[in-house]
Amino acid sequence: MSLTDRGRDRVVVHPIRDVNDGYGGTQPGVGDPVTVWASVRPATAEESTDTGFTTETLYRLSARSLPAGPWSRVEWDGAVWTVVGEPQHFRGNRRVTYDAATIRKRGNAVGHGQAEH
Template structure:
């Protein structure tokens, strides 16, 4: 039994459509709900009053149907996929995808 096949978290991915003339992106398709692993990467602690904390997480899944700027719903918050998800194509047992998400 692999940790990649039986994630402990449930996320919903909302694919982002092409850019509109005003710079926003609409939905590109139906949302996808899946089980995955979510790990913290970094948390910027506020150094001066008035700054907010920026936390980033890594999503790990056997196959991750996410792309840049997709919206992810996780634990009641909205997150954005930052950058292109990475695909690790090793052996059949170790292949997986990862994506970095940041709070919207």
């Protein structure tokens, strides 16, 4: 068993799927939620050069399998996050195979009386 099989963080991923746009074509839309046990750790913080305050914090999400793509919605730690860029897929033998993605906070909380988007 690998550490990627024992993630301590419960994460809900809403993958982006093609949905009917009502005009005979498709557009990106939110897919069915998938619960994943993952490891989430700080990745970096970008600081403003003008004020010295942290303006954005990024986290690194790692799991055995991560059904996410660019702009997928992630719910973790009472907040809504967005996958930044394309998730990375590390392949090898069973013990070292995992997916990883960088997430950025969206600004609205989950379960705190605010609407989910």
